[in-house]
Amino acid sequence: MTPRNAHPQPQVLLMVPTSEGVGLTSASLGLIQALDTIGLKAGFLKPFRQDELNGPGPDRSTALVGTTLGLRPPPPLAQAHMERLLRQDRLDVLMEQVIDLHDQAMESHDGSRPDLIVVEGLVPTSHGTYATSLNAQLAHALNARIILVGSGDMHDPQALAEQLDMHARAFGGVGSTRTLGCILMRMRNLPDPEKAPALAPGTASKTLDDELLAELRRYSPALATDRFHLIGVVPYNPALVAPRVLDVARALGAEFLNEGDAASRRVLSTSLCARSAANALHAFRPGSLIVTSGDRDDIVLASALATMNGVPMAGVLLTNGFMPNDSMVEMCRPALKTGMPVLAVDTDSFTTAKHLAAMGNDIPMDDLERAEQVTRFVAGYIDLEWLKDHLSRGYARRLSPSAFRHQLVKLAQQADKRIILPEGSEPRTVEAAAICQRRGIARCVLLARREEVEEVARNRGIELPDDLEIIDPDRIRARYVAPMVERRSGKLNALTAEAQLQDSVVLGTMMLALDEVDGLVSGAVHTTANTVRPAFQLIKSAPDYRLVSSIFFMLLPEQVVVYGDCAVNPDPDAEALAEIALQSARSAQAFGIEPRVAMISYSTGESGSGADVEKVRAATRLAQQQAPELPIDGPLQYDAAAIGSVGRQKAPDSPVAGRATVFVFPDLNTGNTTYKAVQRSARVVSVGPMLQGLNKPVNDLSRGALVDDIVFTIALTAIQAAQRD
Known part of the structure; x- marks a missing residue:
């Protein structure tokens, strides 16, 4: 059976919105389009549907990505289902389902694997108070890198800087290797708003505003790091948030008296006309939606006249439930024939204006023209070269617990x-x-x-x-x-x-x-x-091995690591310890964990001496000689092997220190004690022990095993049997 990491796994970019209405889906569309222009194929995934933002019908983000970019992302999990699992404290099950959606998202329209997956995170709302914590869990489960999506005003850089700083904290802060940077959408009052690029991807990838970055760093020194970058600064463009008259009618439940070009005319501005026509002439301009009471014949006639004079207004919205009489309709018929939409509502003008102001900026699923324009526009403001350069640097790939559990089930089903x-x-x-x-x-x-x-x-x-x-x-x-x-x-x-x-x-x-x-x-x-x-x-034992050993898969909060030997060999000599290291590395690799083997001791490098340290040192040399292609190092103290900052200090030249995924303990006393201490004190799920080195798979359970532990051990055993085949 082919191990999961036989093919490079696509990187995951998690788009995390800082608030409602920042243009999250627009940012995702633009980013995917921009990556395509530099030869990087991206898939898309929205794990969770949010009913209060989406409304009835199919998920808007998923549908827009499908129609605009030709992808086939899977539908998101229902909000009610998500919230039910959260109430039942079954977050692990929820994340396994997200991993399954991720695997579906990797199947693009032509069957080839994407280079990366763009994932749309949850939008924080008054209803969904869990958005921030669940986005953090998504990042862990998918081993995702974070792109914050925000919006703001250049006249208030302090508020924007604080907003970015606060939301980045859930992912280790803006200086974390997990956090790539941000895309700022619909930015107002930029220093030079006239330098907007043409609506073509890549034409403005170098126009990011240094003045804005300098201002943000003034108010948040945390932003002054090489790791956090303004990946895109997209100016506010009213033409790209303009709804069609058709969208207005849907939002208000309006009745069309004349539909005309309602599906193509866009509302660039709204004018509430309560004064006489002579005092409201300024309102009759291109893209304007005239809101007036249905009994204001002068405003209705003025709108018709402006239309006949070639002013492409968006339309006329009549309020209060009043309808023009037949004579007035006949008088306006030439204007109606030009395609001017006329619609009516029962609410008064002031209430209607409030409803219009409350309309969201989301792109409707059937507005392909606007979706394509927004996609091209946002793509033009992405710093593609920086992004391409940084996607492959400084971030160790990890197998998350959710991905591991999902993978176990999937591979066992195949076996x-x-x-x-x-x-x-x-x-x-x-x-x-x-x-x-x-x-x-x-x-x-x-x-x-x-x-x-x-x-x-x-x-x-x-x-x-x-x-x-x-x-x-x-x-x-x-x-x-x-x-x-x-x-x-x-x-x-x-x-x-x-x-x-x-x-x-x-x-x-x-x-x-x-x-x-x-x-x-x-x-x-x-x-x-x-x-x-x-x-x-x-x-x-199997022909290639002289002993049988064991490993535990330790499901730490952010990744799965391997501990060996914690159950079988009481005091292995150097040769046996080297064999345990190689067995453990091969088992890790077979289950999708990139093996970086740390030979654990109470001493790091050459700092200590004694028979126990010398045994580990000799075992390390033997393992390195037998498998020179594997990153193996020792002796290493546990903290030097597991913690990046300690590893850089104690073993700066080690290929393993601070990044170990396979921990080989010097004896059963150390290994068993460590695994139980981590399991119980940190409430970490451990799967195993899995025996390695036998001719056929036999696996032991802890007598305190839960039902889920037994299920996963059965899955492990089935996979081992398939690998033996």
Whole structure:
């Protein structure tokens, strides 16, 4: 099976809005278009729908990206579904679903993989108080780099600087390697607004305003960093936020008296005409929507006359529920024939004007002309060269816990393996087997009497899938006596073999040894020794290895790392420790984790001495000689291996320090203690131990394992079996 990282994973850019109405979707459209002009293909994903912003119907952002750019992004998760999972404290499940959407977004229209994915974050609203925290979780789950999307006024740079600084804090601050910079949309009062580029991508990529950057840095020194950049400064352009008359009619629920060119005429300004026509002549200008009471015949006639004189007004909106009489309509008919829209509402003029002012600037899904104009305009203000140069620097790729869990399930489903569960009537195991069977993670085999399993299912409310296989050990045990004696020739006879086969773990291991199943998971009630000893005796180690070791996948908040060996070898010598390091690195790579191996000790580099440090030093040299292509370094203290600032200080020339993904401990005492301390104190989920080095996959469970732990261990085992194939 091909490991997940056999192909480079597309980078993810998370667009994080600082408030409502900043033009988030416009920024995403422009960025994707701009990247395309420099040869970078981008996909798009909006993970969560926000009903209060979108309204009824399909998701607007997803639809606009599809029609404007020809992509096929997946539909977002429903807001009600998202909020239900948040209330149930099932954030991990929600993030796994986001990872699934991300994988769908990687499938572009021509089947090739994009270079990166642009993800639209949640907009903070009065309804969605969770937006900031959920955007931070998105960044972790997708291992995304952050582009803030804001808006403001050059006359108030302090407010803008504080806004950017505050929102960046959720992602480590503006100086974090995760935070790329910002795109400022609809900026007003720029020093030189006349230098707007033509509506063509890339024509103004170098016109970013140094004066604005200097002002922002005055009010927020945190912005004065090489890592945070003004990726785009897009000036306010009223023509690009102008709705069609059709959009006004939809927003107000207006009735068309004459639809005319309502689908193409745009409202550049609104004029409330309560005075006589003679005193309102200034209102009759191109793009103006005249709002007046339906009984103001003078304003209606003046609008018709202006239209006949060639003034391309947007239209006339009549209020108060008054309608012109037939004679007035006939008088205005020549103007109506030019396509001038006329619409009517029942509300009074003042209320109607308030409703117009409250209309949002969002691009309607069917306004392709405006979407294309906005896309080209925004693309023209993106600093493409800087962005292209910085997308590949200074950011270590990590596999997030959500991505890891999603990947386990997906790869296990593809593997379609038969996994034996010797503890077949143990309640957590029964529930995990039912879940795995329903989701297609594995074809599980419960080794237990059917009536015992069914009683457990009734007591716990578990619905057993019809195709879940249950085998009574008493009915099959006898046929494994002879094969077991043959396998352990000279060490067992028929009587002792039959006695040992009373242990369901031994029986399950024999089924695995004879290739009747593909893998074994045990340990919910048995000790590690009970699970591992039969595997050593009957399965034995793989030809390339002289020992069997174990790893845990530690699901830290921002990434998944590997700990080894924390369960099997009490005090490995240097040769064994080197082999554990190589086994662990290969296991990490097989599960999508880029291996950077740290050989852990109480000393870093040459600073310490003693037999324990020398063992780690010798093991490091052996591992480096056997796998020169792998980044392996040691001895390293844990903090030097895991923390960037400490690694740079203690081991500045190390390719691993501060970036380790595989931690190899010098002995079982250190490894087991560390894994349990991290797991319990930091409330970190650990998956494993996964045994490595065996001919066939056998995996042990912690006796305190949760149902989810068992599900993921079954998935691990299925994937190992597929990799063995």
